[in-house]
Amino acid sequence: MLKPEQMSRLLIVASKDQITPVITELYRHNLFHIEDYVEAAAKGYEGFKIGTPLSGATEASGDLVKIRAIQNAFSIYSDDFEVTQRQKQSGLQVQIERELPAIELEVEGLTVKRSKLETKVKEFEQKIAELTPFIGIPGDLDLYRGYSRFIVFAGYVAHEVSISVANEMFFGKGKAGNFIVVVTPIEHRNVVEGALQGAGFQAVTIPDESGIPQERIDFYSGEITLIKKEIEDVNQKMDAIKEKHASFLVACEEVLKGQVERTEAPLRFATTNETFVAEGWVPAASVVTISQALEKATNGKIFVTELAVGEKDVVPVEYNNPSFARPSQLLIDTYSRPKYNELDPTIMISIVFPIFFGLILGDVGYGALLLVLCLGLRKYLKGEGGQQLLAVLRNASISSIIFGVLYSEFLGFALPWPALLPSRHLNIGAHATGHGPNIPGLMMMAIWIGIVHVTLGRILSIVNHAQQDHGAHRIKAVLANVGWVLMIWGTLLLIWSMIPMPLMPDFTGLPPVLMGLNVTGLIGIVAIVVGVIFIARDSGLELVELPSIFSHVLSYTRIVAVGLSSVAIAMVVNFIAIGMLISPQLENITIIGVLFIIIGIVVFLIGHALNMALGILGGGLHSLRLHYVEFFTKFYKGGGRKYNPFGMKRRFTED
Amino acid sequence: MVDVNMTLEMVEASQVGMKALAAAIAVGSTGIAAALAEMAIGSAAVGATAENKDVFGLVLLLTVIPETIVIFGLVVALLLIF
Numbered sequence: 001m002l003k004p005e006q007m008s009r010l011l012i013v014a015s016k017d018q019i020t021p022v023i024t025e026l027y028r029h030n031l032f033h034i035e036d037y038v039e040a041a042a043k044g045y046e047g048f049k050i051g052t053p054l055s056g057a058t059e060a061s062g063d064l065v066k067i068r069a070i071q072n073a074f075s076i077y078s079d080d081f082e083v084t085q086r087q088k089q090s091g092l093q094v095q096i097e098r099e100l101p102a103i104e105l106e107v108e109g110l111t112v113k114r115s116k117l118e119t120k121v122k123e124f125e126q127k128i129a130e131l132t133p134f135i136g137i138p139g140d141l142d143l144y145r146g147y148s149r150f151i152v153f154a155g156y157v158a159h160e161v162s163i164s165v166a167n168e169m170f171f172g173k174g175k176a177g178n179f180i181v182v183v184t185p186i187e188h189r190n191v192v193e194g195a196l197q198g199a200g201f202q203a204v205t206i207p208d209e210s211g212i213p214q215e216r217i218d219f220y221s222g223e224i225t226l227i228k229k230e231i232e233d234v235n236q237k238m239d240a241i242k243e244k245h246a247s248f249l250v251a252c253e254e255v256l257k258g259q260v261e262r263t264e265a266p267l268r269f270a271t272t273n274e275t276f277v278a279e280g281w282v283p284a285a286s287v288v289t290i291s292q293a294l295e296k297a298t299n300g301k302i303f304v305t306e307l308a309v310g311e312k313d314v315v316p317v318e319y320n321n322p323s324f325a326r327p328s329q330l331l332i333d334t335y336s337r338p339k340y341n342e343l344d345p346t347i348m349i350s351i352v353f354p355i356f357f358g359l360i361l362g363d364v365g366y367g368a369l370l371l372v373l374c375l376g377l378r379k380y381l382k383g384e385g386g387q388q389l390l391a392v393l394r395n396a397s398i399s400s401i402i403f404g405v406l407y408s409e410f411l412g413f414a415l416p417w418p419a420l421l422p423s424r425h426l427n428i429g430a431h432a433t434g435h436g437p438n439i440p441g442l443m444m445m446a447i448w449i450g451i452v453h454v455t456l457g458r459i460l461s462i463v464n465h466a467q468q469d470h471g472a473h474r475i476k477a478v479l480a481n482v483g484w485v486l487m488i489w490g491t492l493l494l495i496w497s498m499i500p501m502p503l504m505p506d507f508t509g510l511p512p513v514l515m516g517l518n519v520t521g522l523i524g525i526v527a528i529v530v531g532v533i534f535i536a537r538d539s540g541l542e543l544v545e546l547p548s549i550f551s552h553v554l555s556y557t558r559i560v561a562v563g564l565s566s567v568a569i570a571m572v573v574n575f576i577a578i579g580m581l582i583s584p585q586l587e588n589i590t591i592i593g594v595l596f597i598i599i600g601i602v603v604f605l606i607g608h609a610l611n612m613a614l615g616i617l618g619g620g621l622h623s624l625r626l627h628y629v630e631f632f633t634k635f636y637k638g639g640g641r642k643y644n645p646f647g648m649k650r651r652f653t654e655d
Numbered sequence: 656m657v658d659v660n661m662t663l664e665m666v667e668a669s670q671v672g673m674k675a676l677a678a679a680i681a682v683g684s685t686g687i688a689a690a691l692a693e694m695a696i697g698s699a700a701v702g703a704t705a706e707n708k709d710v711f712g713l714v715l716l717l718t719v720i721p722e723t724i725v726i727f728g729l730v731v732a733l734l735l736i737f
Contacts, residue, residue: 334712439737443730554727561729621719628716 002343005320005643006284007033009309012294013277014302020054022278023265025297027258030647031290033281033316037270051266051276060259063100067253070107074242078250078651079383086654087251096252103245107238114234117227124220124227131220133179133204134213136172142210144181151189153182158200165191179204251652258648265646279307281316281643315340318643325350327391335628336638341468343460345636349627352453353392354399356623359449360563361396361615362403362424363570365411369612370397396620411608412570421445424564428571442560444503450556451488453626454549457634458485464635476538483534484634488549490527497521552630562622566615573607576600678732685728692721 010032014022026032039050071077134141134154144152156177163169167184180201184192209216270277282290291304309315317340319329328350338344361367374394381390404410408419419425422441458481465477493507497520500506510518517525535542581600585593632638700714 334716436737437733439733443734554730555723557730558723558726561726561733564733565729621716622722625716625719629720 002347003320004338004340004342004344004640005318007281007309007315007318007340007643008284008287009279009307009313009315010282010287010290011277011279011305011307012302013275013304014298015275016271016273018298018301019051019266019269019276021297022294022302023054023262025293026278026290027262027265027647029286029290029293030645030649031282031286032278032646033643034265034268034646035279035281036268037277037279048270048272048277051269051271053266054263057260057263060256060263063096064253064256064260066100066104067249067256070104071249071253073107073111074238074246074249076242076246076249078253081246081250081652083651085247086650086652087247089255089653089655092248092251092255092653095248096255099248100252103241107241110234110238110241114231114238117231117234121224121227121231124224127207127209128217128220130205130207131209131213131217133174133176134181134207135217136174136179137170137181137213140211141207141213141216144206149186150183151186151192152206153180153184153192153196153201153203154206155180155196155201155203157196157202161195161199163192163195167192247652254648254650254652258650261646261648280646282645283318314641316643317640319344319346321346321350324395327388327395328353330385330388330392331624331627332638335632335636337640337642338636338638339640342637342640343464343635345460345627345632348456350395353623353627354395356559356626357396357619358399358401358403359446359559360622361400361566361619362407362421362563363409363411363567363615364401364404364415365409365608366612366615367397367400367402367404370400370616393616393620396623400619409567409570412567412574424567426564426568426571428568428575437564439560440502442564443557444501446557446559447553448503449559450553450630451492453556453631454552454634455485455488457631458488461635479534480538480542483531483538484549486527486531486534487546488553490524490531491549493520493524493527495524497524555630556626558622558626562618566611566618569611569614570608573604573611577604577607674735678735681728681732681735682725683728685725689721689723689725689728692724693718696721 012022037048037050039045040047133156144154157180159178160171161169161180163182163184165184165188167182167188169183170181172179180196182192182196207213207216266276268278270279287306294302294304317337319326319332321329321344325347328346331349331353332338332344332346358367361370371394374390374397378387378390381387403421405415406420407424408415408417409424414425422438422445423435424437424442425435427436461481462478465474465481469477495501496505497507497510497518500508507518507520510520512518513522532543532546535546577600581596581603585596585600696714696718700718703714704711
């Protein structure tokens with residue numbers, strides 16, 4: 001927990017004739033995180049060289065490219081592909097050689113045909129667009145050209161034009177603007193052009209067609225319908241191929257991807273003429289398994305040893321969490337993966353995030369709806385990230401139901417028992433009665449949560465600094481964090497000694513000792529002074545951050561504010577839908593009354609759907625933000641390297 | 656300006672009104688401020704997401720950061736009214 005998986009650094013040396021069994025074995029175990037070998041760039045360097053790919057690498061990657069092209073054409077994505085039956089890898093190898101070229105040819109033929117047809121459709125649509133302005137003008141399109149003594153103008157103008165010279169003009173008003181066609185003897189060209197220019201003339205190309213415009217358009221529309229039918233045919237054929245080969249294609253991709261990764265692995269090793277050296281990381285618990293497996297695969301012709309982990313080594317990080325906390329790793333990865341020697345806060349976020357979410361969206365109705373939504377979406381949202389997100393939301397929704405019971409809320413209505421936590425019920429509507437929300441109680445609850453959470457962050461920071469730093473800096477850094485804790489609690493003691501507050505200890509009654517302050521006040525002052533000194537000793541600039549103890553703790557009042565706003569929206573929706581629209585009509589049902597009732601139901605459904613969406617977004621993002629901004633900034637840095645072992649989890653194939 | 660004809664009830668009622676107005680100003684002005692701040696972040700966030708879809712979660716979070724302003728406004732308003 002709290003710490004990432006322990007890693008060991010492994011060095012593997014063997015002669016080159018053992019490279020294939022070693023790679024196969026490492027790939028099968030999917031545990032070895034290869035440290036890529038980087039060749040020294042110095043001139044005249046003589047030493048280890050990067051290895052060369054094994055035979056078959058080019059063919060495999062060529063086939064992989066082909067398969068991915070086909071997958072793209074069909075939009076088959078292995079991530080959201082249901083695994084029905086695992087296929088034998090040996091059978092697939094033969095199938096790839098035999099069937100892949102045929103499938104590729106077929107698919108290529110169909111895609112080429114489809115794109116040709118699509119281009120044709122576009123061409124015809126363009127022609128229709130060109131013809132459309134001429135619909136309103138009587139006459140054959142042949143009449144627009146082929147003159148030696150006349151010139152034809154066609155285009156849009158802003159308003160009607162009168163031309164002083166001899167001409168024939170057609171003018172029509174349309175949706176796209178005023179369309180005009182002018183035919184005039186060639187010697188009047190300049191006069192007509194000038195007149196048209198004055199009316200903002202925009203020329204239109206005269207289509208290279210003959211016949212009545214409307215007839216031509218009808219002809220092209222007919223053609224387009226025919227071509228679209230053909231495209232539909234091609235699509236159906238493609239669908240048939242997809243249906244038939246999809247599971248084969250995803251399995252092929254998996255096999256070939258594995259082959260490519262294995263054959264190209266030597267590019268990541270250091271080699272000499274006769275030997276190779278592979279360096280990498282494995283979880284400490286698996287060192288023995290891996291070493292024994294390698295010895296067995298090579299009949300002992302191999303040297304495997306564990307290297308010491310140096311201070312400056314960047315160790316890859318793999319989470320090590322109990323199963324209930326695993327989905328929350330998504331939230332940590334969104335921020336940044338922990339460093340190897342850092343506390344992993346996953347388990348804390350996995351417990352506290354649902355609590356915050358529940359405190360904000362504490363409503364049995366919304367919680368239950370969200371829970372149903374999460375369980376329902378599990379079938380549709382595939383891929384690891386999606387599943388993790390749904391699991392996080394599922395936990396959050398369960399917490400929301402629990403807090404809904406405690407707050408006594410169901411879609412903004414009160415449940416038949418009083419709220420066990422400070423009440424959030426508002427008095428909305430003219431006849432509302434009741435106590436109204438217990439705002440001071442809620443605020444103090446949120447502030448207490450903030451104080452505890454921020455203090456916890458500082459304590460974790462003490463642990464982190466004690467583990468990571470060295471020498472004098474370590475003491476200073478630890479003391480600075482102790483200083484921050486003293487600052488927070490000293491300030492609290494000082495406030496408690498002067499102002500009585502609900503849900504907080506009250507020390508105002510104690511007799512004053514010095515300068516009007518009582519014992520608690522004095523302890524508080526001393527704590528603050530010591531705290532400031534500790535902080536300043538580590539870094540004077542940090543003192544600028546002192547007001548953050550107020551702003552960060554007060555920031556937790558968002559739990560109340562965001563929650564209360566969602567309660568208010570729910571209650572307003574209920575009041576409009578039921579109080580104003582539905583219940584007055586129920587006393588005396590008329591036809592118009594029924595209409596009002598239907599409107600009321602619609603308002604109720606849409607209002608609550610919107611409020612739930614807002615609640616999930618608000619509850620989720622603000623809980624997350626409290627972690628990222630208020631909690632993590634105290635102790636967490638992140639920036640660790642992801643543990644990415646050589647190998648893959650096979651989903652579609654087996655040996 | 657003191658109106659001598661004001662009764663005690665009227666004074667009390669106007670004080671309630673004043674509180675409500677103060678609360679409205681607290682929420683309204685901070686709302687505008689939060690919107691102004693989110694405006695820039697939001698447009699940058701959309702740009703960043705267009706370049707790289709993976710940052711969506713992160714920028715969604717960055718977008719809500721200035722919401723603190725309006726939340727403090729809301730807190731002040733709640734404390735004023737209740």
